[in-house]
Structure formats: C-alpha cells, structure tokens
Amino acid sequence: MASSTPVLDINDLHAGIDDTPILRGINLTIPSGEIHAIMGRNGSGKTTTANIIMGHPDFEISKGTVELDGNDVLEMEPWERARAGVFLSFQYPQAVPGLQVGNFLRKSVAAIRGEDAAKGPEFRSKLKQAMNELDIDRSFLARYVNDGFSGGEKKRFEILQLMLLEPKLSILDETDSGLDIDGIRTVAKGINAAVRNSDSGALIITHYSRILEHIQPDKVHVLIKGRIVKSGGPELALELEDRGYDWLENDPEQSA
C-alpha cells in the first residue's frame, strides 16, 4: 500500500554530456501509487532523464539529487539501481545476438528478485501468463535478445521484463511508439495493475497523448530545454495535442 516516502524524488538535477548541458534543474516527485508522464519535443531531455535515473555512464551530473524510496541512487551502479527497483523500458532496446531470451530472463529475474523467484513452477506459470497477456509466442524464448525483433516485438519484450521483474519504479521511454493499439492497451493494463494501489510508481515518457488515454496519469509534466516548464493533470496532455509546445516555449515561466 501507498507509503509517505515518494518512490522517486528528483531535486534540482543538472546534467549533460561532454560539457554540453542537457538537464537544467529538473524537479520531479512521484508519490507511491502514482503514474506520471513527461511530454516534450525531441531533444528536450526526456530520454536523458530516463537514462540518468538508470545510471547511463555517458552522462555527468553537475548538481542535484535523485532518490528512490528515500535512497540516493546517483552513487549506485546501474545494476544496483536495477536491484533496488528501477526499471527502464528502453526507447531502442539493445540486441544481444547469442544470448537466448529464456536464459536472459531467468538470470535477470534471479539477479533482481532472487534465485528462488527464477525457477520452479511459479516462475514458469508467471512467465506463461505474462507471455499470453502480451501475445508473445513460446518460440520467443529460444530467440536471441532483441535480435531481429520487429519494433513492436521489442516493446512487448520490454514490457514482459517489466511484468516479471516487478520494479518499484517503472520508466517507459517511448514504449508506445512501435506498438499498435492493442499493444498500447496491453501495456496500459500492465502498468495500471503494477502501480495502482501499490507502493510503486511509474514515469511515462511519450510524444503522444494516445497511451495516456489508457493509463490516465496522475500528473503530466512538460519538458522544454531541460526544464519542467508546466505540470498539470491528464487534461494537459490533451491541451498539448491541440496547441503543441510553442505557447509554453514562448512563456517558459509558466510552471505549475
């Protein structure tokens, strides 16, 4: 059940790559049980925010804090963050030829949820159920991770991992692009089931309001040039759909 410590608390985060600033003071709090969305144009810093929370080594943090359940994650390695409960559904998941999906899933579940969770009938049943829900064929397990997958298959595979890993914080980076409407519904159902009335949270990064119609985020944040310039309820996504981003870019002081 929901606790008072936020799942994610980002405070005045400044970060960049090779001396080029990208994030210029992000503040974002996701209480447990809530789903938030970040919207913004290409290059506004959405994917950078996701990568920094996950611990991508290319980015340098110059200022600010990122806390998961009250614990500083910036000092943690990416795998420590994963084990602490951060999950990133990548915009472009990496292919790993030679690594079979079945083995990868077992190792990943064992690393994050413990050896016992990765074996036995309970694991197999959970895997089967998740694959059925996502309409993923059993033959998938013998394929190599993301190797030769279509865009939609890659996204479904990311969500399959999310369902098996049961993270504290799910970050979905453009998971809706490449998915058809049925796929979006399935993802939305999975996210709602994982987060609502629980002590976990989710951050959805998207260009489009379509996925938000199915998920109904508690808050929508607009990111422009590395800053959150406006936050609001789900209706903000619809407004952005109608008006675009120019009106916010011209008036960057409008923050909620």
Add this chain to the structure above:
Amino acid sequence: MGEIMDSASLYKSLEEPDRADHLWRYTPWRRVHPTGDLTDIPDASAPKVGLTCLDENVALVGISIEEGGVGGEILTESDKVTASFIKAVARDSAFTLRVEKNFIASSPIILDIDTGDSDCALHLTLDIGRNCEFELITQISGSAPWTGFLRTGRVGNGSILNDVVIGHTDCGTLLRVDSVSIGRDAQVKTGTVSSGSDNTKSDLRYKMADTGGHLNVLGSVLSAHEMHLDHHIEIHHDAPETFSRLNWHSACGGNSRTVGTGMLRVSKGARGADAGQLFHNLLLSDKAKADSIPELEVSEHDVVGCGHGTANGPVDEEQMFYLESRGFDTEEAKDALIAAFLNTTLVEMGSETLHHWLAEHLQDELDDLKS
C-alpha cells in the same frame, strides 16, 4: 613402412618455412615444433582413443574406430611441413574412423582423445561412406606438453556431417592439421571450439572437388592469460556449384593473442561457386591482441559470390548497460556477452542437442579461466 619413411623423408627434405608465408606469419614453425630442433622427428606416445555415443542407450553399429590408417592421403593443397611431420611422428598411432554407408545416428557420437602427460601424436583417417547422417564431437584433452593431431580422409557423397573438434588440453602445444575432402552433394559443418593449450597452431584445409558440396567452417575461440591460438583455414572450391562459409569468432583476454587467417580459393571451372568468410574478434583487455587476415583467390568469373570481412572491437558499452539495467553486475554482464559472442557460432555447429552440450562445455571453460 614405405609410406612412413616417405613422410619422415619428405619432412627432412623440406626447408624451414618462411615467415613471409601467409601460414607462418604469426607463429613460426620453430615455436610449435616439439623440441625446437627442426631436424628432429621425436618419439611420441599414442593417445587413448575412445568412441561413445552421447546417448548411452544408442549402440554403435556401423561406426567404429580401428587401428591403422588405410588411404587417407594428405591433400596436395595441404602444407607439407606440418602434415608430413605429424604423420611421421604418429607412425605408431594411426587410426581410422570407419563409418559405413547410410549410417544414421540420432545422438552425437563422441570421439575422446586423451593425450596423457607426455608428447603425443595421432593420425586419424576419416572414412565416411556415402549418405551418412551424424554428428561427431572430437574432444582433445590431457596435459601433454606437445600434441600433434592430423586428420585426413573424405566425407562420402551425399553425407550430412556436423563435425566439432574441441581443443581443451590443460597446457602445452597443440598442432592440428585437417586435410579433408568433401564428397559430391555432401553437407558438412565443421566447428572448432578452442579454449585450452598454451599454444595452438591449426592448419585446416578442405577441398571440394565434387559438384554440390556444401561446407560451413565455424570457430568459437576463447583465449586468456598468455595463450597464443593461431588458426589458418583454407577452403578450395575445385568443382561447380560448391558452397562454403567461414565464420570465426575469437574472444581474447589477458595477455593472449589469437590469429585467424583464411584463404578461399576458387579454381577455374568452379562455376556457380559461392564462398564467404568473416572473422570477428572480441577484445577483452588492453593487452590482448587479435589478428585476422581473410584472403581470396578467385580464378573463375562465373561465381555466385565471393566475399570476406573482419571486425575487431571491445565489449559493446551499450550492451553492457542494457544487461546491467536488468540486474547483471558488471562481471556477470561481461561474461554473458562473451558467452553470447561465442554462442553465435557455436549454435551453428549442429543440432539442439549438440548445441546444448557445447554451451555447457563453454560455460565450464569460462568458469575455469576465471578461477
């Protein structure tokens, strides 16, 4: 006896190989000769040789290992120095793997070669009849300071053979020569899994002198510590409508060095030949070295295609991040990527059963190298 004398005499009549030669560029003959005195043809013991089936319930009928080598001449395309030397040293250690025509096995056949702990040599003749279908795993193990292994012979017309040779001797030098012809319409996969020995020099040559032969040569090579693993592969397309692919993956760590040199020769008259070779090297440390040189000699204009390529690189940082984001710690992620890299060629070597067996073997070898 005349034949044995001929091999010894032939070897003694040869000059020391020139390092300008493609075959000897990285590993001079002196380095892999058992004593270093190049005129010497030393005594070597015979290894223990055993033939079993992975499925113990399968009776070995139609396949046998017999003492003595009948036929199995060395191809004229083979290097005379190495082939005649091993044949001479293995004068008391010649065997024939005899496979009757139409032999079919549903489970891989295992040929165990235990070198023991003293210098050891073996000349194995492959006498594989027509229309056979089976998988053969040849395991070379032991702790001999020097091991010579020569394979000659022929894969019969229409046969389907998945052939894997695993070199995992504990130490020492392994000198390996294949001099094998592929029959008409035969389909052969020949894989090398190399993760043992301090020094390996392999010279693997395959001749497709009959129409319709189909050959895949695959390598999964893992080197560490101070290892030096050098593999030279030659494929000769001497008949029309022959197909070959060479796909060689080497992962090298520590202070080790791997070398892969390839030569595809398409003779005049080999119309419709289709040949390609690719070397991939994964560098696991700053001190590891990997050299690959693919070469082509094409004398026929009417070919489907002849290509070659090589790629070297360290472990991919984005793949590392992806696995770490899924809870693999840094070492687990790196190990998984090495295993995956070698697995892409391993999986091509044969059936699911064979692959499963090989993948377990590879994991053991990876664990051993870390211990």
